[in-house]
Amino acid sequence: MNWQQAQKDFENYLKIERGLSDNSIENYLLDVKKLVKFLDQNTMKISPLDIDEESLKRFVYEIAKEVNARSQARVISGLRSFFNYLQFEDYRPTNPMALIETPKIGRKLPDTLSISEIDKLIASIDLSKPEGERNRAMLETLYSCGLRVSELIGMQISDLFFEEGFIKVTGKGDKQRFVPIAPATQRLIDRYRREIRVHLSIPKEFEDTLFLNRRGKQLTRAMIFTIVKQHAIKAGVKKKISPHTFRHSFATHLLQGGADLRAIQQMLGHESITTTEVYMHLDRNDLAKVINTYHPRK
Template identity: 50%
Template sequence: MDWNKAIEEFKIYLSIERNLSNNTVEAYIRDIKLVSVFLKNKKPVNVIRKDIINFINHINKENKSSRTQARILSSIKSFYNYLIFDDKINDNPSIQIYSPKLEKKFPIVLTTQEIDKIISSIDLSVENGERNRTIIECLYSCGLRVSEIINLKISEINFTEEYIRIIGKGNKQRITPINNNLIKYFNNYINHIRSKIKINKRCIDYLFLNRRGTKISRVLVFNIVKEACKKAGVKKNISPHTFRHSFATHLVEGGADLRAVQEMLGHSNITTTEIYTHLDTKYLKEEMANFHPRS
């Protein structure tokens, strides 16, 4: 079995047997393709522990972060567990290789002033200006992931009860409230912008469309955010996910119950949400340092 065949079968296994999302599957496959390039002269079933250690040393020399290295190693372990599951090998050559210690890394968070500057920087007179403003407002007001934004459907918006139904990771559903400002943006975009687009029949229910009438891509959302931040003069290293972090952090800073924040983010485990309490502590320390006379 060569690498291409093994990777293709692994992809099917992840999709069918493990029922993982397309984005998660593609992330696994990207990692294993990196291994296949490095070990192109060996068949995957003949790879030994030393080969994988050499590969990890190789990506370490490329200055990959410890977090990236840990993710890739996890993908390798899953790949070889699959080969065991499929009776291609008996032992996992990566099983006793340990991930590098992860540095504690807090996510970048925008201030409310920075968010206002970013949204205000969008030129509404140009094509797609209204759409782009609505996308960024939705990222922040609802704390959505990029995959959730691009797959958001009009039928999932309840304008009367003021909430949206999100299909998140693992096809889990959650309800997220929407504020009056976002409802106004939704209505304006749907009635005055989207209504003028010739919509592809397969995309008739998707909220955010490109000029071809099909749903927008992840890359487009990243570009929209980068361009808006550049115009606003915000120097932080921003991605669409930064608005999700900011959404959660501002809720916690405002006194929201952590369980409620967990529900709105769609986290399975509250320990994932607890990082925002650490961010809040950092915020409190900064406030103390800035404003207390003894600081």
């Protein structure tokens, strides 16, 4: 088995057996490609079935010079999964990554926006332009529903259940969940559909896609990132933010408002409650408030 065949088999496994999203699969394959590139550059003709721990340690040592500990840990984790797959399929007797240690990294807290910063950012949108109504509806949906950027651009009109007060969201691995949507956000989406979207020339394959570009086609992830950054600059928000910042802010503001962590987990579409617990970064005033409110010896 050569590297090309191993990568193809691994890709099929991630897609069919694990049900991962295209973005996750791409990241796993990128880790393997980094290893293959290293072997080529060093004229190390070793197959995926024969590569040993020492060769992999050499690779890890080299990438440690180029990337930070978090990125290094990401590559090690990806390769460990790749060789786990080869071992699982009986291509190899052992996983050569098993004893290679992952660098210790602190848990990175997600960046968040304050409510006033979100208000400023939304207020900076120029509603005199057709894309203004769309951008306002999109950013409000990101924040009020806690969506991933891929979930936003993939949203369909048929996913809107406004009478019931919910939207259907297709998340990682094509897993679906229902998320409540505020009446104010519903009104912004309806206005965009009624005043802007209805005037677009839309190709047949995008007739059900909610948010569209000027050519009537689905927006890209890169375009959403650009929109967010442009409006952050215009609003004078100095933080380094992305579309995901709205999702982090959604979860943090709900938690600070007293929402149950399990409910937040369901709305975010996290499989594990551990993933949601990263939002437990309340400041000391919040913690003191909890004690003063709920402890019997307050």
